[in-house]
Amino acid sequence: MDDPVRVTVETDDEERSMRCYDDEGSVGVDGATFRFDVTGLRGGPREDGEVNDDTTSADEERSDDTAGADEEASAGRARTGTGSDTATDPLHLAPLADVPERTTLRFEALAGRRGVEGIAQRQGDAVIAWENSCPHEPDVRLDKGMGAFVASGQLVCDNHGARFNCDDGFCTHGPCRGQSLRPIDVEVRGDEVFLTDDRFESCRRPGR
Known part of the structure; x- marks a missing residue:
């Protein structure tokens, strides 16, 4: 999901709002957990009769995993003070x-x-x-x-x-x-x- 969804969870005592870029996930607050899954909503037929294709190839998934690992490594370097380029x-x-x-x-x-x-x-x-x-x-x-x-x-x-x-x-x-x-x-x-x-x-x- 490219555009974020704003998710708000409300209990008797507390509310929590966040932005989510995933098609599924969960948000917890005050002991309560809200789970959502909108994966299938983007794959249905469009008005022109075509079908949205949200399938991801194995190569793309591996690429995403590699990118995620690189981001985690960068975050780790920043927290330990080894990152030098603020850009x-x-x-x-x-x-x-x-x-x-x-x-x-x-x-x-x-x-x-x-x-x-x-x-x-x-x-x-x-x-x-x-x-x-x-x-x-x-x-x-x-x-x-x-x-x-x-x-x-x-x-x-x-x-x-x-x-x-x-x-x-x-x-x-x-x-x-x-x-x-x-x-x-x-x-x-x-x-x-x-x-x-x-x-x-x-x-x-x-x-x-």
Whole structure:
């Protein structure tokens, strides 16, 4: 599946939203697991009478496996500090100078073919990052592409006015007061920012 599907799991106590690039998989939250499989949906007849062919040759599968191994090796080198070229480092998020202080920089953290949108904000010489999802309604992004609104040291969700401390992600006002944004681990190394969260293998920025 080339285009991601946004999957949201809701329980009585919690919701979790993520982006998935696979035809099948599972998402777990609060002890509950949602499994999905849309493999056959892309192989049915089209309006013109033709049949979609999603079969993959053995050579293509081996090629995909090799590419996956190379990506894992690159991620391992980056985590141990052996990667030197930020242009090809899968965990390189952005130059420090690109991360704003008065708004946010949107990115996507990836684990295989699953992704979680994140937002990064500079605080002096440090950078902090959160999942780009409001606890009140996880499908709602804080940063819709132009940067999240920041006022008086707080991120503001423009849907229902929830306000979150920039330093710890705690909600002090709004319908999800008392809840917190989900953190994503990042680290500044020199003049560059890297993803260091063990849940993910790589990251990318929209349009890059």
